[in-house]
Amino acid sequence: MTINVIIAGFKGRMGSTAVEMVKQDQELQVAALLDPFAEEKEADGIPVFTNKESMQGISADVWVDFTTPQVAYENTRFAIENGFAPVVGTTGFTQEQITELSALSAEKNIGGLIAPNFAIGAILLMEFAAKASKYFPDLEIIELHHDKKKDAPSGTAVKTAELINQVRQPKKQGAADESETLAGARGAEFAGFRIHSVRLPGLVAHQEVIFGAAGEGLTLRHDSYDRSSFMSGVNLGIKEVVKRNQLVYGLEHLL
Amino acid sequence: MTINVIIAGFKGRMGSTAVEMVKQDQELQVAALLDPFAEEKEADGIPVFTNKESMQGISADVWVDFTTPQVAYENTRFAIENGFAPVVGTTGFTQEQITELSALSAEKNIGGLIAPNFAIGAILLMEFAAKASKYFPDLEIIELHHDKKKDAPSGTAVKTAELINQVRQPKKQGAADESETLAGARGAEFAGFRIHSVRLPGLVAHQEVIFGAAGEGLTLRHDSYDRSSFMSGVNLGIKEVVKRNQLVYGLEHLL
Amino acid sequence: MTINVIIAGFKGRMGSTAVEMVKQDQELQVAALLDPFAEEKEADGIPVFTNKESMQGISADVWVDFTTPQVAYENTRFAIENGFAPVVGTTGFTQEQITELSALSAEKNIGGLIAPNFAIGAILLMEFAAKASKYFPDLEIIELHHDKKKDAPSGTAVKTAELINQVRQPKKQGAADESETLAGARGAEFAGFRIHSVRLPGLVAHQEVIFGAAGEGLTLRHDSYDRSSFMSGVNLGIKEVVKRNQLVYGLEHLL
Amino acid sequence: MTINVIIAGFKGRMGSTAVEMVKQDQELQVAALLDPFAEEKEADGIPVFTNKESMQGISADVWVDFTTPQVAYENTRFAIENGFAPVVGTTGFTQEQITELSALSAEKNIGGLIAPNFAIGAILLMEFAAKASKYFPDLEIIELHHDKKKDAPSGTAVKTAELINQVRQPKKQGAADESETLAGARGAEFAGFRIHSVRLPGLVAHQEVIFGAAGEGLTLRHDSYDRSSFMSGVNLGIKEVVKRNQLVYGLEHLL
Known part of the structure; x- marks a missing residue:
């Protein structure tokens, strides 16, 4: 029909x-x-x-x-x-x-x-990331964009972080006594986890959420190339x- | 309690x-x-x-x-x-x-x-892959293991493929007239999609499911390092x- | 000047x-x-x-x-x-x-x-891959292209394999008694190592060479998005x- | 002999x-x-x-x-x-x-x-990264380690950055007017490029150098799993x- x-x-x-x-x-x-x-x-x-x-x-x-x-x-x-x-x-x-x-x-x-966003892949990534964060509270977000982008982190990364934060058991990650010898190395802190923003020519819009636990890792990545x-x-x-x-x-x- | x-x-x-x-x-x-x-x-x-x-x-x-x-x-x-x-x-x-x-x-x-498998990450990967395949019927599986492994593809890859096959709309991927100049390059066919098995020293047990659609890609990866x-x-x-x-x-x- | x-x-x-x-x-x-x-x-x-x-x-x-x-x-x-x-x-x-x-x-x-190829990144990848293969004879090539591509593996992958083969110490990789339960899973054989071709919509032209050795791995990847x-x-x-x-x-x- | x-x-x-x-x-x-x-x-x-x-x-x-x-x-x-x-x-x-x-x-x-470092893979990565930076001055380093590591960035990342800096044509990357809405998102600055440090359980010692140029990308990654x-x-x-x-x-x- x-x-x-x-x-x-x-x-x-x-x-x-x-x-x-x-x-x-x-x-x-x-x-x-x-x-x-x-x-x-x-x-x-x-x-x-x-x-x-x-x-x-x-x-x-x-x-x-x-x-x-x-x-x-x-x-x-x-x-x-x-x-x-x-x-x-x-x-x-x-x-x-x-x-x-x-x-x-x-x-x-x-x-x-x-719908503010019609990219199914981006929406699935957020949904999967939120669900995985229930079982793997240790995670970091790396978002990668072209080098004309002015703001960091990206709106999508912040939205992903917010969705994760609604279900993730609160936890401050990393070694208790960790320190940066170069400021900013550990990225931006959001609710105890970190967000990193990469900006390079050639890139379009990409996002990776990496989860770690004893003996294993889970990585979710979305690549957006064009409209x-x-x-x-x-x-x-x-x-x-x-x-x-x-x-x-x-x-x-x-x- | x-x-x-x-x-x-x-x-x-x-x-x-x-x-x-x-x-x-x-x-x-x-x-x-x-x-x-x-x-x-x-x-x-x-x-x-x-x-x-x-x-x-x-x-x-x-x-x-x-x-x-x-x-x-x-x-x-x-x-x-x-x-x-x-x-x-x-x-x-x-x-x-x-x-x-x-x-x-x-x-x-x-x-x-x-439970035949207690690795939460591996189970989440399968669940996410099956869900994503509803919206992205074009996908390939790459599984990577140590070079002592005798069978290919891995049992986990086959199980992932079966779960995907239960929900994915049937489709034969790739160009209709594609051909291999070296036999096996396109991997193993499973229900119209492909599975590739990498074997290298240093690796333990890893699996990637890559989805592609117009202008975007979604990649799910699980790394298992030890018991x-x-x-x-x-x-x-x-x-x-x-x-x-x-x-x-x-x-x-x-x- | x-x-x-x-x-x-x-x-x-x-x-x-x-x-x-x-x-x-x-x-x-x-x-x-x-x-x-x-x-x-x-x-x-x-x-x-x-x-x-x-x-x-x-x-x-x-x-x-x-x-x-x-x-x-x-x-x-x-x-x-x-x-x-x-x-x-x-x-x-x-x-x-x-x-x-x-x-x-x-x-x-x-x-x-x-010059038959002006992509500096692709040329560097080949050069680096050939050099690494001197020290890491265990390697596999994964090349990924859009799903309209008819031939597999790609010409670049074959050229990379040839350059590697000129310097790599001959070796047949994988377990001596490995077997495929689904034909083609282990990819195409080239001089003892394997080449895998992924074809998906959304992809353009990408190539990964993965090296493995006891306790470590080295991965080289080139992504080509446009002319x-x-x-x-x-x-x-x-x-x-x-x-x-x-x-x-x-x-x-x-x- | x-x-x-x-x-x-x-x-x-x-x-x-x-x-x-x-x-x-x-x-x-x-x-x-x-x-x-x-x-x-x-x-x-x-x-x-x-x-x-x-x-x-x-x-x-x-x-x-x-x-x-x-x-x-x-x-x-x-x-x-x-x-x-x-x-x-x-x-x-x-x-x-x-x-x-x-x-x-x-x-x-x-x-x-x-030799202060016997890991061939790590040394090759540094050498390749330095060479690539001659042609691709836009790059970022992402290093990933277990979450017990106290210092960030890693010594290997700093050494890699120093080697790159010896041959790379000086350039401050990113948009001229870029700004962080969450402090640290853009990572640590080193000679105009950025270094990001990820810390998660399950990881061991990994480093990625990502290069970007118009229409292409080159990624070099080393994974170290054990001694x-x-x-x-x-x-x-x-x-x-x-x-x-x-x-x-x-x-x-x-x-």
């Missing part, structure tokens, strides 16, 4: 990549396209719209949204009310908006997803929301 | 390592020791027995068993009947024996564990069986 | 990348451009030519050549005769042509480079040929 | 391991043993001595010394004067002593080695000193 997909913001970088992804999956079909900047009436036989109101009554299952924070909330609300399960990659939702949209979706018995990595998450989102009956925040709830 | 532990087979290599582990954990205490080859009546103040029948009525919570296939079934049955939750590392149980012991434990409302790695699993087993009310087969059921 | 560079084949993919690289290096300057398909007379103030004969007498130090096998030999000869040290990435030279061009360059007292990696080798070539007085074949001779 | 080896300090941990290593190599033979604590007159048919003076005139080629700083200088001098090429793993030599012993060995036309790793260096030293005619300091001079 084919899933019919509307793509809002199809002129943007993420939106146009999503169009390609949908076209290449035989289980999916593009039903309509929306972008205020579109000048054409149709693209490859697919109807193109410049305002959402004209899209009422279209036969579609899912509303993929890569628009702007200014319109994403209204778009998502519109999608739910018209029976299109939303898959939203646009950022900027408040907690109140998410709660309200989730309630609305439950009332309408329609699934949905708002195409997000599309497997969008694809998964489309296929999952049609089976659900309430909007969730975070791709991890669909894994 | 201290957990009192009987250790059966305490003269053996695994049994004696277990005694040390229990002694070093402040939440645990050795209640009694059993080994037909013991000549002493007590060891460090702990009573020593040479046959299990003399141990009825001892005040203990858990029965750790590292004995022999010949006696392990009878020992486990004895433990359950006398209210000691068994944690059994001895191999050789038949499926019928496991089913029967599990039923008996449920009847007696007592927890228990029979001490099993003790964290025995420790976990002891602490978990006292909270349960039925015997399970496989440490993964307590994670 | 600025090095003046002619770029032949500047309309092609490699040639145009070379133009950008030269422009971004303050020690280098583009002196002139050559391409039979050029229609402009100049580009950014740099004179553009469509045939090499018109370039005699130009003031330049180095001739970078990313043209075609059909013209590269004549181009290189022309460059040497006109006092431009050639740095040639075009393939298809015969051994006789290389010998002749090298002799001609020596006669003219001019440096030069013809830009070749430019550091071209840059190095330009800066080295102006110091030399004979053409060499292979970037390794300038390291 | 068999090389006859005297082992001084054969009752110690390193000395006794050296005896085993020599016995297992068919090209080597134990000629005599020395240790002031020895009570036996011979061991497995090999003559045992408790003072070096009694050993004059013994037929041997090499003097392996794993004794104590108090006697190592006198032992080495004695060895050279009696025609035994010294291979010395004992520490505590002053620069003056080394210079003097080297001069004495040249005078006597005898090879020799005093046996030193013996390949001792073995190499024995076989090399007999071909030389002057004592050197540092195993790298024999590679």
Whole structure:
């Protein structure tokens, strides 16, 4: 059974990549396209719209949204009310908006997803790292990025550390009397464990969580090379929301 | 609250390592020791027995068993009947024996564990690999062992592959028209994916599962350096069986 | 002192990348451009030519050549005769042509480079691997590429294996009585050691050489992400040929 | 041709391991043993001595010394004067002593080695890292050790950094305006590059040097698991000193 997909913001970088992804999956079909900047009436036989109101009554299952924070909330609300399960990659939702949209979706018995991160690999890494930290409280995080990155540690490393900290039994690692002969060698401390940030040309975005215990080690690593990595998450989102009956925040709830 | 532990087979290599582990954990205490080859009546103040029948009525919570296939079934049955939750590392149980012991434990409302593998890291790796394969059907396994190992691939690699195969969507990987200019380069095929076995001096027992998708990669690696790695699993087993009310087969059921 | 560079084949993919690289290096300057398909007379103030004969007498130090096998030999000869040290990435030279061009360059007292591979990292990896194999005869090669690659093992892996084989003391690795329960698990055999080829989406071109000895391991890994990696080798070539007085074949001779 | 080896300090941990290593190599033979604590007159048919003076005139080629700083200088001098090429793993030599012993060995036309580190893999890693840093000035060092280690970074990491610094073109890495949101995340700075120290149970002694450049990466890693790793260096030293005619300091001079 084919899933019919509307793509809002199809002129943007993420939106146009999503169009390609949908076209290449035989289980999916593009039903309509929306972008205020579109000048054409149709693209490859697919109807193109410049305002959402004209899209009422279209036969579609899912509303993929890569628009702007200014319109994403209204778009998502519109999608739910018209029976299109939303898959939203646009950022900027408040907690109140998410709660309200989730309630609305439950009332309408329609699934949905708002996701700040569509990289399945990164989300699995965080989930696995948190679970492993229950049994291996000794761990260090090494994140590696290109050398144009300004902040250290990365947001993903901090988020991973927070998730670990929710389940890990508190422990200050390392020798009690350890000392640094060169300041910073032991990295940044976070809740008793350490985070190291490597910055080198050629690298893109990588993260390793290393666990150690008597006689063994467990290492989890995610490598992100380019934007195409997000599309497997969008694809998964489309296929999952049609089976659900309430909007969730975070791709991890669909894994 | 201290957990009192009987250790059966305490003269053996695994049994004696277990005694040390229990002694070093402040939440645990050795209640009694059993080994037909013991000549002493007590060891460090702990009573020593040479046959299990003399141990009825001892005040203990858990029965750790590292004995022999010949006696392990009878020992486990004895433990359950006398209210000691068994944690059994001895191999050789038949499926019928496991089913029967599990039923008996449920009847007696007592927890228990029979585990062919106590390495928590190896078990987590398998669990994570199986879960990741749901989203990343493209994967390869590389296992690395010392160069005295005779069989390839390792039993752990095959077991990992089987667990992956239960959940992974079938797919034959690689280019449709790929060919080997040197036979064996692409490794062993298992259900459409590949397993590679590295053998080198200096290595102990290591396994990597590498997943690839558009623009990203996920790598899971376990390194096992020595026998001490099993003790964290025995420790976990002891602490978990006292909270349960039925015997399970496989440490993964307590994670 | 600025090095003046002619770029032949500047309309092609490699040639145009070379133009950008030269422009971004303050020690280098583009002196002139050559391409039979050029229609402009100049580009950014740099004179553009469509045939090499018109370039005699130009003031330049180095001739970078990313043209075609059909013209590269004549181009290189022309460059040497006109006092431009050639740095040639075009393939298809015969051994006789290389010998002749090298002799001609020596006669003219001019440096030069013809290189089948400009990736410094890949060349260093091969050199290091060969040296390490003198002391660690136990090794395995794992090469990892995208899953569209048709041949296995990769040409780079075979070349690395050949270089190792020239210096490594012959040895058949692994347990004498090892056996495969799944055919191919132990990889391809090459002179007593093994090569494994991994193919996954998301990967580009990667190679690992793992050495093992009693109590230790040494791992060398090269990751190639995109074409830009070749430019550091071209840059190095330009800066080295102006110091030399004979053409060499292979970037390794300038390291 | 068999090389006859005297082992001084054969009752110690390193000395006794050296005896085993020599016995297992068919090209080597134990000629005599020395240790002031020895009570036996011979061991497995090999003559045992408790003072070096009694050993004059013994037929041997090499003097392996794993004794104590108090006697190592006198032992080495004695060895050279009696025609035994010294291979010395004992520490505590002053620069003056080394210079003097080297001069004495040249005078006597005898090879020799005093080595603070016999791990060939660690020495190769340093040599390769220094060479790669000529072409890839962007690099970071990650060293990983067991969590009982008190100092960070490790001595090996600092030595590696110093060797790199002798040949690397000076450069301050990372984004010009990078900042740490958690202090220490970017590691310790050494001459413009960074060193990170990981400490976890289960680890032994490991070091990784990661190089990055446009579109590529090069990673060198050494893993040291146990003391046996030193013996390949001792073995190499024995076989090399007999071909030389002057004592050197540092195993790298024999590679």
